[in-house]
Amino acid sequence: MMNDRLQEMGAAIIRQSSSQTNKYAGDGTTTSALIAANIFELGQSYVSAGHNPIYLTRGLKEARNKILEYLEEIKTTEIDDQLLYNVAKVSCNYDENLTNIVFKAIKEIGINGIVTIEPGGTESIIQIQQGVQILRGFMHEKFADKGTTKCILHYPFILTSKEPILQIKQILPILELIKNTSSPLFIIASDISEEVMSQLLYNHTKDILKVCAITIPGMGQSFSNDLIDDFSILCNSQSVDNIQTVKQLSQLGRAVKIEVTNTETMIIGTQPNEQEVENRKYLITNQQESAKNYNIQTLKERLARFDGRTAIIYIGGKSEIEMHENRDKLVDSLNATKSTLKNGVLPGGGTALLHASKLLDYLSIDVQYQLGVQLLQQTLRQPIKQLCRNAGINDGQIIKALLEENDYNIGFDQRRSCIGNMIDLGVIDSFAVVKHSLLDGISLGSMLLSTEAAVVLDKTYTPTALDKYKKEAF
Template sequence: MNAMDLRRGITMAVDAVVTNLKSRARMISTSEEIAQVGTISANGEREIGELIAKAMEKVGKEGVITIHDGKTLYNELEVVEGMKLDRGYISPYFITNQKNQKCELEDPLILVHEKKISNLTAVVRVLELALKRQRPLLIVAEDVESEALATLILNKLRAGIKVCAIKAPGFGENRKANMQDLAVLTGGDLITEELGMDLEKVNLDMLGTCKKVTISKDDTVILDGAGDKKSIEERCEQIRSAIENSTSDYDKEKLQERLAKLSGGVAVLKIGGASEAEVGEKKDRVTDALNATKAAVEEGIVPGGGVALLYAAKELEKLSTANFDQKIGVQIIQNALKTPVHTIAANAGVEGAVVVGKLLEQDNTDLGYDAAKGEYVDMVKSGIIDPLKVIRTALVDAASVSSLMTTTEAIVVELPKEEKEAPGGMGGMGGMGGMDY
């Protein structure tokens, strides 16, 4: 068998299925539809689905939603004024929470500097201010490198100082404007050479602050900035005026992004529970549900329960291939597309092959098997739906890896460690003669 033709057949089939799924996807807009997606992704917990729907209603579908530990037994929604920057930490050495690979700073001092910071003396002054006040430090600059970066990392690792540095988002004038927005939001100053400001002469009044900053490798969320409300509103009005006067679509788009970041809030989902283990498990489910819901809003939904893939398998029968090996590749995908429905039915104690066969005879591509009720129902009307993006990504990624394996001659793997056998019982205690049971 020609491995390359087999791979071409798999790729051809996946492309056809993705096209079919996109043509059948439906965009969602109502809170009820959003809640349905969140509920299914949270293993059927309606409360989580409704919580996510409320959060999206508060901050908009493009808004920022974060997940934190709650302090009660119940889940709560809180909307906090904040800003999200699409830049993460410069170095992973700044991470404070190894579990989620994030740097979390409570009540930090925030330095916003327009230019690059590279020499040692440039960061010593601001580090001294943070140490004196016993507070974490966040540095936002065009870049932090060389001696300056090394100094921050050493202070984090050896002295235990909570510090983090991120690059300012944007480029050119847009970056400077973003930094000015951040300075206004946090109640600090933009340290710039144009105004004769020097890092070595920075004082506490020039630094901003906020309630909390969470930094991942990709983005930064600043919660509850300490900036003056009147100054923030004046800044928003300046941006609105610039939007009205702008003739460039690109400039308008960037201005609208800035306005959303400055005036929009951050929805905080506070997950409660009776124990740390329960809260951790619920947070994982909420995270999965939130990601699935965002995916559904972005690309739409398809009937759930595996039926979207099952009906797409019928379309592959019409696909023409160049040779037998490509046909085998298509058949591999066809068989794989039937597996989700087959498995769901089998797990519910029903013969999977019978359910698959009956559904393939139907013309209504929304019809599926509700394993919870043991009935054939309209999946969309019953609220059993899947985000297209989740289904599409799973199929494309699985096909990519499996087809790569067909053209791979060797794989480097790590051998599993041989575990030693558990020690036996105490010598001489093998049995106790003379005792009847």
């Protein structure tokens, strides 16, 4: 927290822009902040010299569109294992152990797999388990554990019911069975009434029985039932049409852990029957052959769920500070590798933006907007300048040499202090990271340039006490 309220406001705006980049790309927060800061700082000097900020921002946006087209053209979408490993390595800050963990996680569970991160010992390790992700969350925020936005159930029993649960008496015998075990209960049902939900919530908040529930509504009862049957097989739970037939705990599923938020559920460490899984996959595959177009994607998603596994990463460190630092690097790397598989990669270390800046020499635009184009051109060269400065290297000579190169993959590797092909050298950026850093940085910089005033709360002001005011007549 800064002492100056105006400075604090500026810092908060930069943080918000970086958070936006992280939300959509999973990394690139520093680049986003650097772009925004440079646009504002350099742009402000233009405004002070009498130039119109509206023309500047218009020029910025015209140039931005050209740059995005270029980046789309030069990105690499054929991702082999070595390329993926290098992306993980760069985002992990070249930590070999964390890089191997991220690479194993992505290779084992795939791009849509579930990854959870938990505190560990002095060393970071990874475990691969069966996992299920459901894009449905709890029905009331009070199911969340105190002080959090999640409900976490350890070693719960799982009830999967195609029968709507409309009265509490339907599940009362099951609640009594569970209560005697001191284990939590997780319910997946086609529908749950408000009355039942209130009773479950009362038991949960009063610590009588830790319980959480989600519903699986669908496009018709048949679709909902199909999904519940899928989840029952994955959780090794009996899918019931009549809840009263559940007499024993063996009819319920089990998991190592379940995490539920208001939007999704992650079931970790289930032990499904392999033969039932194969039979179900065979059934869904056959359904695809006769399905209509709008159903094919749904069937593909259902089929993919049966291949779903989860990676549990126990993050280590010799101190709490190191553990937090390792966690941040791990999250950045996981996001970057997933983004790479989805969107492709670009040469890293500021190389793609530097070569893109050369295009703006040839951009045809009204003269009144030209200064905005020049502003973006100089800003695009800022990331590689900053990397050179961080390494104590003269950036002028490096940038001059690179601007003369025709190969857009040629950049400067500051770790090796050499110019070369960045893809071959393993210095790579996710396309989505570069794209969103650019978009968010320009958006924020443009907004700041066109802002004429800021309103801040003056914490030094003390209002006059009510009894000190003079009486006035109107």
